[in-house]
Amino acid sequence: MFGKKKQVSTIDKDQLELIEYAQKRVRQKKRLYIHFVVFLIGAVFLILANTVLGIGKDFTIAGINWFVYAILLWLFLFVYHFVNVFITNKFMGKDWEKQQLDKLVSQQQKRIDKLKEGFLKEERKIAQSQAYNETHPDTKPEEKKNSNELTIIVAAGEDNAIGKDNDLIWHLRDDLKHFKKITSGHHIIMGRKTFESFPKPLPNRTHIVITRQDNYKVPEGVIVVNNLEDALDAARKDNQPFIIGGGEIYKQSINIADKLELTRVHATFEGADTFFPEVDSKIWKEISRETHDADEDHKYAFSFITYERK
Ligand SMILES: NC(=O)c1ccc[n+]([C@@H]2O[C@H](COP(=O)([O-])OP(=O)(O)OC[C@H]3O[C@@H](n4cnc5c(N)ncnc54)[C@H](OP(=O)(O)O)[C@@H]3O)[C@@H](O)[C@H]2O)c1
Numbered sequence: 001m002f003g004k005k006k007q008v009s010t011i012d013k014d015q016l017e018l019i020e021y022a023q024k025r026v027r028q029k030k031r032l033y034i035h036f037v038v039f040l041i042g043a044v045f046l047i048l049a050n051t052v053l054g055i056g057k058d059f060t061i062a063g064i065n066w067f068v069y070a071i072l073l074w075l076f077l078f079v080y081h082f083v084n085v086f087i088t089n090k091f092m093g094k095d096w097e098k099q100q101l102d103k104l105v106s107q108q109q110k111r112i113d114k115l116k117e118g119f120l121k122e123e124r125k126i127a128q129s130q131a132y133n134e135t136h137p138d139t140k141p142e143e144k145k146n147s148n149e150l151t152i153i154v155a156a157g158e159d160n161a162i163g164k165d166n167d168l169i170w171h172l173r174d175d176l177k178h179f180k181k182i183t184s185g186h187h188i189i190m191g192r193k194t195f196e197s198f199p200k201p202l203p204n205r206t207h208i209v210i211t212r213q214d215n216y217k218v219p220e221g222v223i224v225v226n227n228l229e230d231a232l233d234a235a236r237k238d239n240q241p242f243i244i245g246g247g248e249i250y251k252q253s254i255n256i257a258d259k260l261e262l263t264r265v266h267a268t269f270e271g272a273d274t275f276f277p278e279v280d281s282k283i284w285k286e287i288s289r290e291t292h293d294a295d296e297d298h299k300y301a302f303s304f305i306t307y308e309r310k
Protein backbone atom coordinates (compact mmCIF):
# COMPACT_ATOMS: atom_id res chain seq x y z
CA MET A 1 0.00 0.00 0.00
CA PHE A 2 2.80 2.38 0.84
CA GLY A 3 5.22 0.96 -1.78
CA LYS A 4 7.17 3.13 -4.22
CA LYS A 5 4.82 5.21 -6.31
CA LYS A 6 5.04 4.43 -10.03
CA GLN A 7 6.19 7.45 -12.05
CA VAL A 8 3.42 8.59 -14.38
CA SER A 9 4.60 10.33 -17.55
CA THR A 10 3.14 13.79 -17.88
CA ILE A 11 4.42 14.19 -21.44
CA ASP A 12 1.57 14.00 -23.93
CA LYS A 13 1.76 12.69 -27.48
CA ASP A 14 2.29 16.11 -29.09
CA GLN A 15 5.11 16.98 -26.71
CA LEU A 16 6.74 13.60 -27.41
CA GLU A 17 6.55 14.21 -31.16
CA LEU A 18 8.14 17.65 -30.70
CA ILE A 19 10.97 16.20 -28.61
CA GLU A 20 11.61 13.45 -31.17
CA TYR A 21 11.63 16.00 -33.95
CA ALA A 22 14.09 18.24 -32.07
CA GLN A 23 16.39 15.25 -31.44
CA LYS A 24 16.26 14.30 -35.12
CA ARG A 25 17.21 17.84 -36.16
CA VAL A 26 20.12 17.89 -33.70
CA ARG A 27 21.43 14.60 -35.18
CA GLN A 28 21.11 15.95 -38.74
CA LYS A 29 23.01 19.16 -37.86
CA LYS A 30 25.71 17.23 -36.00
CA ARG A 31 26.28 15.02 -39.06
CA LEU A 32 26.51 18.13 -41.26
CA TYR A 33 29.06 19.68 -38.90
CA ILE A 34 31.19 16.49 -38.94
CA HIS A 35 30.93 16.44 -42.74
CA PHE A 36 32.19 20.04 -42.82
CA VAL A 37 35.18 19.27 -40.57
CA VAL A 38 36.06 16.13 -42.58
CA PHE A 39 35.76 18.14 -45.79
CA LEU A 40 38.20 20.81 -44.51
CA ILE A 41 40.75 18.18 -43.35
CA GLY A 42 40.25 16.16 -46.55
CA ALA A 43 40.75 19.24 -48.75
CA VAL A 44 44.02 20.11 -46.95
CA PHE A 45 45.11 16.46 -47.27
CA LEU A 46 44.37 16.43 -51.04
CA ILE A 47 46.36 19.64 -51.55
CA LEU A 48 49.32 18.28 -49.53
CA ALA A 49 49.15 14.88 -51.30
CA ASN A 50 49.57 16.60 -54.61
CA THR A 51 51.91 19.45 -53.78
CA VAL A 52 54.12 17.96 -50.99
CA LEU A 53 53.94 14.18 -51.55
CA GLY A 54 53.78 14.58 -55.33
CA ILE A 55 50.86 12.16 -55.84
CA GLY A 56 49.58 12.57 -59.43
CA LYS A 57 51.87 15.55 -59.88
CA ASP A 58 51.70 15.36 -63.66
CA PHE A 59 47.95 14.67 -63.88
CA THR A 60 46.09 17.82 -64.90
CA ILE A 61 42.81 18.50 -66.67
CA ALA A 62 42.70 21.62 -68.85
CA GLY A 63 45.91 22.73 -67.18
CA ILE A 64 44.42 22.51 -63.65
CA ASN A 65 45.66 20.03 -61.00
CA TRP A 66 43.36 17.04 -60.25
CA PHE A 67 43.00 17.93 -56.55
CA VAL A 68 41.11 21.12 -57.49
CA TYR A 69 38.45 18.99 -59.26
CA ALA A 70 38.38 16.56 -56.33
CA ILE A 71 37.85 19.40 -53.83
CA LEU A 72 35.16 21.00 -56.04
CA LEU A 73 33.31 17.68 -56.34
CA TRP A 74 33.46 17.23 -52.58
CA LEU A 75 32.31 20.83 -52.06
CA PHE A 76 29.35 20.13 -54.32
CA LEU A 77 28.46 17.05 -52.21
CA PHE A 78 28.75 19.15 -49.05
CA VAL A 79 26.48 21.88 -50.48
CA TYR A 80 23.99 19.16 -51.43
CA HIS A 81 24.10 17.86 -47.84
CA PHE A 82 23.65 21.42 -46.49
CA VAL A 83 20.64 22.06 -48.74
CA ASN A 84 19.14 18.75 -47.62
CA VAL A 85 19.42 19.65 -43.95
CA PHE A 86 18.26 23.26 -44.07
CA ILE A 87 15.98 23.55 -47.11
CA THR A 88 14.70 20.27 -48.56
CA ASN A 89 14.08 18.86 -45.10
CA LYS A 90 11.84 21.82 -44.28
CA PHE A 91 9.75 21.75 -47.43
CA MET A 92 9.82 18.18 -48.59
CA GLY A 93 10.61 16.12 -45.53
CA LYS A 94 8.23 13.62 -43.99
CA ASP A 95 6.73 16.29 -41.71
CA TRP A 96 6.04 18.53 -44.67
CA GLU A 97 4.40 15.60 -46.52
CA LYS A 98 2.30 14.84 -43.44
CA GLN A 99 1.21 18.48 -43.17
CA GLN A 100 0.17 18.58 -46.84
CA LEU A 101 -1.70 15.29 -46.46
CA ASP A 102 -3.52 16.54 -43.34
CA LYS A 103 -4.49 19.70 -45.20
CA LEU A 104 -5.87 17.71 -48.14
CA VAL A 105 -7.74 15.32 -45.85
CA SER A 106 -9.35 18.18 -43.91
CA GLN A 107 -10.39 19.90 -47.17
CA GLN A 108 -11.94 16.67 -48.43
CA GLN A 109 -13.70 16.16 -45.09
CA LYS A 110 -15.22 19.66 -45.31
CA ARG A 111 -16.51 18.88 -48.82
CA ILE A 112 -17.96 15.56 -47.66
CA ASP A 113 -19.71 17.26 -44.70
CA LYS A 114 -21.24 19.86 -47.02
CA LEU A 115 -22.51 17.18 -49.41
CA LYS A 116 -23.89 15.16 -46.48
CA GLU A 117 -25.72 18.26 -45.19
CA GLY A 118 -27.31 18.78 -48.63
CA PHE A 119 -28.35 15.12 -48.90
CA LEU A 120 -29.90 15.13 -45.42
CA LYS A 121 -31.92 18.25 -46.22
CA GLU A 122 -33.12 16.76 -49.49
CA GLU A 123 -33.94 13.44 -47.81
CA ARG A 124 -36.02 15.19 -45.14
CA LYS A 125 -38.01 17.11 -47.76
CA ILE A 126 -38.65 13.95 -49.80
CA ALA A 127 -39.72 12.06 -46.66
CA GLN A 128 -42.08 14.90 -45.65
CA SER A 129 -43.66 15.03 -49.07
CA GLN A 130 -43.92 11.21 -49.36
CA ALA A 131 -45.57 11.01 -45.94
CA TYR A 132 -48.02 13.70 -46.94
CA ASN A 133 -48.84 12.10 -50.29
CA GLU A 134 -49.33 8.68 -48.68
CA THR A 135 -51.78 10.05 -46.10
CA HIS A 136 -53.61 12.08 -48.78
CA PRO A 137 -53.93 9.63 -51.71
CA ASP A 138 -56.92 11.49 -53.22
CA THR A 139 -55.11 14.83 -53.59
CA LYS A 140 -54.96 16.09 -57.16
CA PRO A 141 -51.40 15.95 -58.60
CA GLU A 142 -51.10 19.75 -58.76
CA GLU A 143 -52.04 19.94 -55.06
CA LYS A 144 -49.54 17.30 -53.88
CA LYS A 145 -47.25 18.65 -51.21
CA ASN A 146 -44.28 20.18 -52.91
CA SER A 147 -41.12 21.41 -51.25
CA ASN A 148 -42.67 24.46 -49.56
CA GLU A 149 -40.68 26.27 -46.96
CA LEU A 150 -42.46 26.26 -43.61
CA THR A 151 -41.24 29.40 -41.86
CA ILE A 152 -41.61 30.47 -38.26
CA ILE A 153 -41.70 34.21 -37.71
CA VAL A 154 -41.30 35.54 -34.21
CA ALA A 155 -40.03 38.46 -32.15
CA ALA A 156 -38.37 37.37 -28.93
CA GLY A 157 -36.37 39.02 -26.17
CA GLU A 158 -32.90 37.87 -25.15
CA ASP A 159 -34.68 35.65 -22.60
CA ASN A 160 -37.00 34.32 -25.37
CA ALA A 161 -39.96 36.24 -23.94
CA ILE A 162 -42.65 36.77 -26.58
CA GLY A 163 -45.77 37.90 -24.75
CA LYS A 164 -47.64 38.84 -21.62
CA ASP A 165 -51.39 38.78 -20.88
CA ASN A 166 -52.08 37.68 -24.46
CA ASP A 167 -50.36 40.70 -25.92
CA LEU A 168 -46.91 41.71 -27.19
CA ILE A 169 -44.56 43.28 -24.62
CA TRP A 170 -43.13 45.94 -26.94
CA HIS A 171 -44.07 48.11 -29.86
CA LEU A 172 -41.37 48.21 -32.51
CA ARG A 173 -42.63 50.00 -35.61
CA ASP A 174 -40.01 48.61 -38.01
CA ASP A 175 -40.54 45.07 -36.76
CA LEU A 176 -44.25 45.31 -37.58
CA LYS A 177 -43.32 46.61 -41.06
CA HIS A 178 -40.87 43.71 -41.45
CA PHE A 179 -43.57 41.23 -40.40
CA LYS A 180 -46.04 42.75 -42.85
CA LYS A 181 -43.52 42.75 -45.70
CA ILE A 182 -42.49 39.12 -45.45
CA THR A 183 -45.86 37.56 -44.60
CA SER A 184 -48.01 39.51 -47.10
CA GLY A 185 -49.64 37.29 -49.72
CA HIS A 186 -49.03 34.14 -47.66
CA HIS A 187 -50.90 31.82 -45.31
CA ILE A 188 -50.34 32.64 -41.65
CA ILE A 189 -50.92 29.84 -39.14
CA MET A 190 -51.63 30.75 -35.51
CA GLY A 191 -53.06 29.54 -32.22
CA ARG A 192 -56.51 30.70 -31.16
CA LYS A 193 -55.10 33.00 -28.48
CA THR A 194 -52.81 34.82 -30.89
CA PHE A 195 -55.71 35.26 -33.29
CA GLU A 196 -57.75 36.80 -30.50
CA SER A 197 -54.95 39.24 -29.69
CA PHE A 198 -55.55 40.97 -33.07
CA PRO A 199 -58.27 43.63 -33.22
CA LYS A 200 -59.21 42.24 -36.66
CA PRO A 201 -57.68 39.89 -39.29
CA LEU A 202 -54.57 41.26 -40.97
CA PRO A 203 -55.03 42.41 -44.56
CA ASN A 204 -53.67 40.52 -47.58
CA ARG A 205 -52.95 37.26 -45.71
CA THR A 206 -54.90 33.99 -45.35
CA HIS A 207 -55.44 33.28 -41.66
CA ILE A 208 -55.49 29.69 -40.39
CA VAL A 209 -56.51 29.48 -36.74
CA ILE A 210 -55.86 26.35 -34.66
CA THR A 211 -58.31 25.57 -31.86
CA ARG A 212 -59.73 22.50 -30.14
CA GLN A 213 -63.16 24.12 -30.04
CA ASP A 214 -65.82 22.69 -32.32
CA ASN A 215 -67.81 25.74 -33.30
CA TYR A 216 -65.29 28.49 -33.06
CA LYS A 217 -66.71 31.55 -34.85
CA VAL A 218 -64.44 33.64 -37.07
CA PRO A 219 -64.94 36.38 -39.67
CA GLU A 220 -65.40 35.32 -43.29
CA GLY A 221 -62.24 34.14 -45.04
CA VAL A 222 -60.52 32.92 -41.87
CA ILE A 223 -59.89 29.14 -41.87
CA VAL A 224 -60.39 27.21 -38.64
CA VAL A 225 -58.69 23.84 -38.06
CA ASN A 226 -58.38 21.52 -35.07
CA ASN A 227 -54.70 20.62 -35.24
CA LEU A 228 -51.38 21.67 -36.71
CA GLU A 229 -51.38 18.96 -39.40
CA ASP A 230 -54.68 20.24 -40.81
CA ALA A 231 -53.28 23.78 -40.72
CA LEU A 232 -50.31 22.69 -42.87
CA ASP A 233 -52.71 20.83 -45.13
CA ALA A 234 -54.79 23.97 -45.61
CA ALA A 235 -51.64 25.89 -46.59
CA ARG A 236 -50.20 23.23 -48.90
CA LYS A 237 -50.45 25.34 -52.06
CA ASP A 238 -48.44 28.16 -50.49
CA ASN A 239 -44.71 27.92 -51.22
CA GLN A 240 -43.95 29.66 -47.93
CA PRO A 241 -46.58 29.34 -45.20
CA PHE A 242 -45.76 31.13 -41.94
CA ILE A 243 -46.25 29.99 -38.36
CA ILE A 244 -46.87 33.26 -36.52
CA GLY A 245 -47.36 32.06 -32.94
CA GLY A 246 -47.96 32.00 -30.15
CA GLY A 247 -45.96 30.06 -27.63
CA GLU A 248 -47.92 26.80 -27.84
CA ILE A 249 -47.89 26.67 -31.63
CA TYR A 250 -44.19 27.63 -31.87
CA LYS A 251 -43.37 24.80 -29.49
CA GLN A 252 -45.28 22.28 -31.61
CA SER A 253 -43.86 23.45 -34.93
CA ILE A 254 -40.21 24.28 -34.29
CA ASN A 255 -39.16 20.71 -35.04
CA ILE A 256 -40.79 20.65 -38.46
CA ALA A 257 -40.07 24.21 -39.65
CA ASP A 258 -37.49 24.78 -42.38
CA LYS A 259 -36.70 28.40 -41.63
CA LEU A 260 -36.79 30.91 -38.74
CA GLU A 261 -37.31 34.63 -39.16
CA LEU A 262 -36.41 35.85 -35.70
CA THR A 263 -36.50 39.44 -34.51
CA ARG A 264 -34.23 39.32 -31.49
CA VAL A 265 -35.17 42.20 -29.18
CA HIS A 266 -32.05 43.07 -27.22
CA ALA A 267 -33.56 43.27 -23.73
CA THR A 268 -35.02 40.94 -21.12
CA PHE A 269 -38.64 41.17 -20.01
CA GLU A 270 -39.56 40.44 -16.43
CA GLY A 271 -43.13 39.31 -15.96
CA ALA A 272 -43.47 37.81 -19.47
CA ASP A 273 -45.73 34.75 -19.48
CA THR A 274 -45.10 33.30 -22.94
CA PHE A 275 -41.76 32.20 -24.36
CA PHE A 276 -40.21 30.99 -27.61
CA PRO A 277 -38.21 27.72 -27.47
CA GLU A 278 -34.38 28.01 -27.34
CA VAL A 279 -32.83 28.33 -30.84
CA ASP A 280 -30.45 25.38 -30.89
CA SER A 281 -27.29 26.23 -32.83
CA LYS A 282 -26.75 22.53 -33.52
CA ILE A 283 -29.97 22.56 -35.56
CA TRP A 284 -30.23 26.13 -36.88
CA LYS A 285 -27.67 27.92 -39.02
CA GLU A 286 -27.71 31.72 -39.05
CA ILE A 287 -27.70 32.93 -42.66
CA SER A 288 -28.28 36.66 -42.24
CA ARG A 289 -28.49 39.36 -39.59
CA GLU A 290 -29.44 43.03 -39.70
CA THR A 291 -29.20 45.08 -36.52
CA HIS A 292 -31.18 48.23 -35.59
CA ASP A 293 -30.30 50.54 -32.74
CA ALA A 294 -32.85 51.88 -30.30
CA ASP A 295 -34.23 55.32 -31.22
CA GLU A 296 -37.25 57.51 -30.50
CA ASP A 297 -39.58 55.10 -32.36
CA HIS A 298 -37.91 51.97 -30.99
CA LYS A 299 -37.43 51.64 -27.27
CA TYR A 300 -35.15 48.61 -27.69
CA ALA A 301 -32.39 47.71 -30.13
CA PHE A 302 -33.24 44.63 -32.21
CA SER A 303 -31.84 42.37 -34.94
CA PHE A 304 -33.56 40.62 -37.81
CA ILE A 305 -31.95 37.18 -37.93
CA THR A 306 -32.70 34.50 -40.50
CA TYR A 307 -31.91 30.87 -39.69
CA GLU A 308 -32.11 27.80 -41.86
CA ARG A 309 -32.29 24.25 -40.66
CA LYS A 310 -28.82 22.67 -40.94
N1 LIG B 1 -43.53 37.98 -30.08
C1 LIG B 1 -44.12 37.35 -31.06
O1 LIG B 1 -43.57 37.24 -32.16
C2 LIG B 1 -45.46 36.73 -30.84
C3 LIG B 1 -46.15 36.15 -31.90
C4 LIG B 1 -47.39 35.57 -31.65
C5 LIG B 1 -47.92 35.59 -30.38
N2 LIG B 1 -47.24 36.16 -29.39
C6 LIG B 1 -47.76 36.19 -28.01
O2 LIG B 1 -47.95 34.85 -27.58
C7 LIG B 1 -49.02 34.82 -26.65
C8 LIG B 1 -50.02 33.77 -27.09
O3 LIG B 1 -49.39 32.50 -27.12
P1 LIG B 1 -50.02 31.26 -26.34
O4 LIG B 1 -48.99 30.19 -26.27
O5 LIG B 1 -50.60 31.73 -25.08
O6 LIG B 1 -51.23 30.83 -27.27
P2 LIG B 1 -51.32 30.42 -28.81
O7 LIG B 1 -50.25 29.47 -29.15
O8 LIG B 1 -51.49 31.62 -29.66
O9 LIG B 1 -52.73 29.69 -28.81
C9 LIG B 1 -52.96 28.61 -27.94
C10 LIG B 1 -54.29 27.97 -28.34
O10 LIG B 1 -54.15 27.33 -29.59
C11 LIG B 1 -54.94 26.16 -29.60
N3 LIG B 1 -54.05 25.00 -29.77
C12 LIG B 1 -52.77 24.91 -29.41
N4 LIG B 1 -52.28 23.70 -29.76
C13 LIG B 1 -53.30 23.04 -30.36
C14 LIG B 1 -53.42 21.75 -30.95
N5 LIG B 1 -52.40 20.91 -31.02
N6 LIG B 1 -54.61 21.39 -31.47
C15 LIG B 1 -55.66 22.25 -31.44
N7 LIG B 1 -55.60 23.47 -30.90
C16 LIG B 1 -54.43 23.87 -30.36
C17 LIG B 1 -55.69 26.12 -28.29
O11 LIG B 1 -56.87 26.84 -28.55
P3 LIG B 1 -58.26 26.54 -27.77
O12 LIG B 1 -57.98 26.89 -26.36
O13 LIG B 1 -59.25 27.39 -28.43
O14 LIG B 1 -58.50 25.06 -27.97
C18 LIG B 1 -54.76 26.90 -27.40
O15 LIG B 1 -55.40 27.42 -26.27
C19 LIG B 1 -49.58 36.21 -26.61
O16 LIG B 1 -49.02 36.94 -25.53
C20 LIG B 1 -49.12 36.82 -27.90
O17 LIG B 1 -49.06 38.25 -27.84
C21 LIG B 1 -46.02 36.74 -29.58
